[in-house]
Each structure stands twice: as C-alpha cells, then as structure tokens.
Amino acid sequence: xxxxxxxxxxxxxxxxxxxxxxxxxxxxxxxxxxxxxxxxxxxxxxxxxxxxxxxxxxxxxxxxxxxxxxxxxxxxxxxxxxxxxxxxxxxxxxxxxxxxxxxxxxxxxxxxxxxxxxxxxxxxxxxxxxxxxxxxxxxxxxx
Amino acid sequence: xxxxxxxxxxxxxxxxxxxxxxxxxxxxxxxxxxxxxxxxxxxxxxxxxxxxxxxxxxxxxxxxxxxxxxxxxxxxxxxxxxxxxxxxxxxxxxxxxxxxxxxxxxxxxxxxxxxxxxxxxxxxxxxxxxxxxxxxxxxxxxxxxxxxxxxxxxxxxxxxxxxxxxxxxxxxxxxxxxxxxxxxxxxxxxxxxxxxxxxxxxxxxxxxxxxxxxxxxxxxxxxxxxxxxxxxxxxxxxxxxxxxxxxxxxxxxxxxxxxxxxxxxxxxxxxxxxxxxxxxxxxxxxxxxxxxxxxxxxxxxxxxxxxxxxxxxxxxxxxxxxxxxxxxxxxxxxxxxxxxxxxxxxxxxxxxxxxxxxxxxxxxxxxxxxxxxxxxxxxxxxx
Ligand SMILES: [Zn+2]
Numbered sequence: 001x002x003x004x005x006x007x008x009x010x011x012x013x014x015x016x017x018x019x020x021x022x023x024x025x026x027x028x029x030x031x032x033x034x035x036x037x038x039x040x041x042x043x044x045x046x047x048x049x050x051x052x053x054x055x056x057x058x059x060x061x062x063x064x065x066x067x068x069x070x071x072x073x074x075x076x077x078x079x080x081x082x083x084x085x086x087x088x089x090x091x092x093x094x095x096x097x098x099x100x101x102x103x104x105x106x107x108x109x110x111x112x113x114x115x116x117x118x119x120x121x122x123x124x125x126x127x128x129x130x131x132x133x134x135x136x137x138x139x140x141x142x143x
Numbered sequence: 144x145x146x147x148x149x150x151x152x153x154x155x156x157x158x159x160x161x162x163x164x165x166x167x168x169x170x171x172x173x174x175x176x177x178x179x180x181x182x183x184x185x186x187x188x189x190x191x192x193x194x195x196x197x198x199x200x201x202x203x204x205x206x207x208x209x210x211x212x213x214x215x216x217x218x219x220x221x222x223x224x225x226x227x228x229x230x231x232x233x234x235x236x237x238x239x240x241x242x243x244x245x246x247x248x249x250x251x252x253x254x255x256x257x258x259x260x261x262x263x264x265x266x267x268x269x270x271x272x273x274x275x276x277x278x279x280x281x282x283x284x285x286x287x288x289x290x291x292x293x294x295x296x297x298x299x300x301x302x303x304x305x306x307x308x309x310x311x312x313x314x315x316x317x318x319x320x321x322x323x324x325x326x327x328x329x330x331x332x333x334x335x336x337x338x339x340x341x342x343x344x345x346x347x348x349x350x351x352x353x354x355x356x357x358x359x360x361x362x363x364x365x366x367x368x369x370x371x372x373x374x375x376x377x378x379x380x381x382x383x384x385x386x387x388x389x390x391x392x393x394x395x396x397x398x399x400x401x402x403x404x405x406x407x408x409x410x411x412x413x414x415x416x417x418x419x420x421x422x423x424x425x426x427x428x429x430x431x432x433x434x435x436x437x438x439x440x441x442x443x444x445x446x447x448x449x450x451x452x453x454x455x456x457x458x459x460x461x462x463x464x465x466x467x468x469x470x471x472x473x474x475x476x477x478x479x480x481x482x483x484x485x486x487x488x489x490x491x492x493x494x495x496x497x498x499x500x501x502x503x504x505x506x507x508x509x510x511x512x513x514x515x516x517x518x519x520x521x522x523x524x525x526x
Contacts, residue, residue: 058289064266067281085390
C-alpha cells in the first residue's frame with residue numbers, strides 16, 4: 001500500500017469511520033457508498049465505538065514483506081459491537097491468552113514502516129478491553 | 144449456445160523448473176495440447192495467470208505465448224481471477240466456442256513462482272485479498288485461511304487433526320501421478336507435527352508454491368470426434384463471486400460464491416450432487432476442501448471435514464477428491480491449477496487415469512477458487 005492509499009483511508013485507520021444505510025439501517029465498515037445489504041446508495045458517515053470481540057485469530061510465523069520485525073504477531077477478525085467484522089492485528093496481549101469471544105477495543109499503533117527511511121504508517125489494532133482502569137481495586141480484595 | 148468439448152490437453156510436471164522461463168513453461172503445455180489434439184492452428188488462445196508481473200516482470204501473456212508456439216497473429220489475451228485464473232480462462236474459451244465466435248480455442252494456465260526469493264511470493268499471493276483492509280494489517284494469504292479454520296474448529300467442535308485425511312489422501316494419490324510435485328505418502332503423525340505457518344494452519348495443511356503450465360484445446364462437440372477418440376464434453380462452466388475480504392462476507396464459513404457457481408453448474412448440466420462421480424476441489428488448504436464439499440452439497444454445514452475422517456473422499460468412496468494429488472500433492476502453480484484440475488477430471492471420465500482410476504467414472508466436477516472464496520468457478524465434464 002502506497003502513501004496516497006494510506007492517506008485516502010486515514011479516517012478509517014485512525015477513527016473507524018464507516019457509513020450507515022438509511023434505507024435498511026446497516027452499519028457499514030469499511031465504507032463503500034453502496035450498502036452491501038440492500039445495494040442502495042449509503043454515504044452518511046458513522047463512527048464506530050471501537051469495541052467488539054474476537055471472532056477468529058491466527059498467529060503468523062511466515063510474514064509478508066515489511067512485517068518481519070513483528071514475527072510472531074497475532075491477527076484477528078473482530079466483530080464490532082455495531083455488527084460489522086473488521087480485520088486487524090491484536091496488540092498488548094500474550095498470544096496464548098487470545099480466545100474467540102475475548103472483548104477488545106481499538107487503539108492506534110504503528111502498522112509498518114515504508115522502507116529504511118520511509119514514513120511510519122499508523123492505524124488501528126485491537127487490545128484486550130481494559131475493564132477496570134477507572135476504578136482499580138486494591139490487590140487481594142474479592143471481586 | 145453450442146455444445147463444447149475438450150479434444151486434447153498437455154501439462155508440464157509441477158515443481159521447481161529453474162531451467163524454464165514463464166514463456167517456455169506455457170509453450171511446452173500448449174504445444175503438447177496441440178499435438179494431443181492433432182492441430183496446427185487455432186482461432187484463439189486464452190492464458191490464465193495470476194502473478195507473472197510480480198514473479199517474472201512480465202504482463203501481456205496472450206500475445207507472448209501465441210508468438211512462442213507459432214500462432215503469431217491469432218486472438219490472444221490473459222485472464223486473471225487470482226488463484227481461479229485458470230478456470231476463468233477456460234470460461235472465456237468455453238464462451239468463445241459456445242457462442243460461435245471461434246471453432247478451435249486453446250486455453251492455457253501458467254505460473255512461475257519459484258524464481259521469487261524470501262517473503263516476496265507471500266506478499267504477491269496476498270494480492271488476492273483486500274489491499275486496503277486486509278493486507279495492510281500484515282495478513283498473509285495463509286493467515287486468512289487460518290482465520291477461517293480457527294472459526295470452523297470453534298463453531299463445529301472440530302480438532303485440527305480431524306483435517307489430516309485431506310492431506311493424507313492427496314499425497315497418497317499424488318504417488319501415481321507423474322506430473323505431481325510430492326510423490327510420497329505422509330502419515331497422520333507427520334501432519335500433526337508439521338511446522339506452523341499461521342496457526343492453526345501448518346505446512347501440511349498447505350499446498351506448495353510451484354511452477355507449472357497446463358493447456359486444453361476446445362471445439363464444438365459436433366466436430367470433436369474428427370479430432371480424437373476421447374472427447375470430453377463441458378457440461379457446464381459457471382462462475383460465482385463474493386466479497387474479496389473475509390470480513391465482508393455475510394457468513395465467512397459458507398462459500399457463497401461456491402454455492403452460486405455449483406447451483407448454476409448443476410442446473411446447466413441438469414444433474415445433482417448424487418450424479419457426480421469425482422470432485423477435483425481446490426484444496427489449497429485443508430479447510431478449503433471442507434468448505435467446498437459443504438458449498439457443493441456433499442455435506443451439511445460443519446460436516447465437510449467428516450468426509451475426510453470416514454473414507455468418503457477415497458478413490459472408492461462416495462465422493463472421491465484430489466484423485467491425482469489435488470493442490471496439496473500435485474502442487475499449486477496458482478494460475479495453472481484450474482487447467483490441471485480439468486485435465487485430471489478429463490483423464491478420469493475417459494478411463495485414462497491409470498493406477499488412480501475411479502471405477503466407472505463418467506461425470507466429474509472441478510472447482511477452482513480465487514482468493515479466500517471471492518471467485519469460484521465450477522466445471523462439470525462428461526465423457
Ligand atoms: Zn441498506
């Protein structure tokens with residue numbers, strides 16, 4: 001993927017901006033301006049919450065070019081809470097702990113670098129949902 | 144539409160052909176097919192290929208191959224539909240003859256994959272996937288199939304080792320195919336212990352990268368007997384499509400494009416799954432074999448893998464598959480695979496499959512899959 005292509009998809013990569021179909025109500029990601037459910041025009045932006053759960057996952061040992069430095073890394077299809085599936089890497093997690101149904105949330109991370117002195121490409125990855133960050137319990141207390 | 148038949152075919156052994164370039168691979172197969180059909184000219188040549196630009200720096204294969212087989216001047220072009228490019232070229236040739244636009248058509252498939260070094264072939268193969276929303280996240284083509292396999296195992300309560308029968312059957316059948324890449328059997332123990340590529344998919348779930356070329360000659364059925372004693376009728380050659388990206392599918396575990404193409408093919412041929420004597424399916428990965436059997440109506444959802452566990456897919460089973468080695472044992476030179484499959488079915492239905500002959504085979508089906516199921520082409524052949 002070249003720099004212009006990354007630029008064109010920046011709203012999707014940074015903020016999960018998709019679309020909503022006003023005919024049938026489908027939430028659409030990635031955006032395509034035609035509703036995949038009812039085939040009618042659909043171009044009203046809709047920003048997804050970024051929360052969802054793991055639908056499936058795989059840890060890659062033989063990577064495509066440009067991803068060698070990350071091996072082994074875990075990719076997943078995430079089912080967003082609004083409905084659509086999205087493909088992304090998982091991050092901040094031990095691959096052995098990943099399971100289908102695991103709650104996750106979107107974060108922005110480095111996807112890759114375009115060459116030795118190239119630009120760093122950022123985009124969405126998903127990490128385990130941090131449930132208790134606002135009200136941490138003292139250790140040892142029963143849940 | 145006119146009825147169309149195959150009157151000759153040719154293939155190179157599948158493997159690493161470091162001494163042969165892309166054009167010479169294709170030319171060998173085309174010249175062998177022309178000799179088999181006893182022809183010295185043709186009206187058109189269609190070449191199925193996926194990766195020639197990435198692997199050989201060469202596009203424009205129609206004119207190139209036509210020139211190198213002595214057919215300079217005829218209609219010729221390349222057809223691309225990822226790993227289904229071979230069958231897509233067959234569809235183009237079939238339509239040309241059926242529509243009366245041409246009488247004698249050569250359809251070739253060619254791929255030259257082993258010149259590529261490092262991870263570049265992994266990158267090239269991933270171009271079958273969505274370049275905006277799958278591959279930028281570091282997905283390899285293997286990993287996309289791994290996502291399918293993991294979900295299948297989860298939803299249907301299946302273990303990885305339950306898929307072993309697909310790979311074991313393919314390797315066993317490849318032993319007797321002189322054109323196959325891996326002519327040695329494998330054991331269940333080897334399958335379980337093979338090196339992981341993108342878990343749960345390991346090396347023995349996966350078909351190998353290879354070089355190869357194959358070609359068939361088509362003509363109207365009413366003229367076929369004047370060329371050969373072994374004509375094979377194309378009863379159907381039908382295409383279905385789905386989203387490129389797995390995440391855009393309504394149900395990723397159901398091959399909608401396969402279902403569409405198979406239903407169209409059954410309808411055109413006027414047959415049902417019970418009439419099919421063998422099925423050369425697209426076992427690029429063991430999970431794909433299971434999903435193909437389900438989409439084609441040979442098993443209910445989640446039960447395709449059981450046909451690999453109870454012997455149904457053996458040569459004397461209810462629905463023999465990979466009878467000459469499949470993608471797993473014969474090898475998977477991606478753009479050529481669809482033509483290899485069709486040749487293998489043609490061999491079976493004319494009783495010329497040698498030691499691997501399926502008893503009394505008359506009606507056979509081939510299915511070529513592009514990407515993770517976005518293009519699926521089903522061909523039904525009858526002697
Ligand atoms: Zn809609």
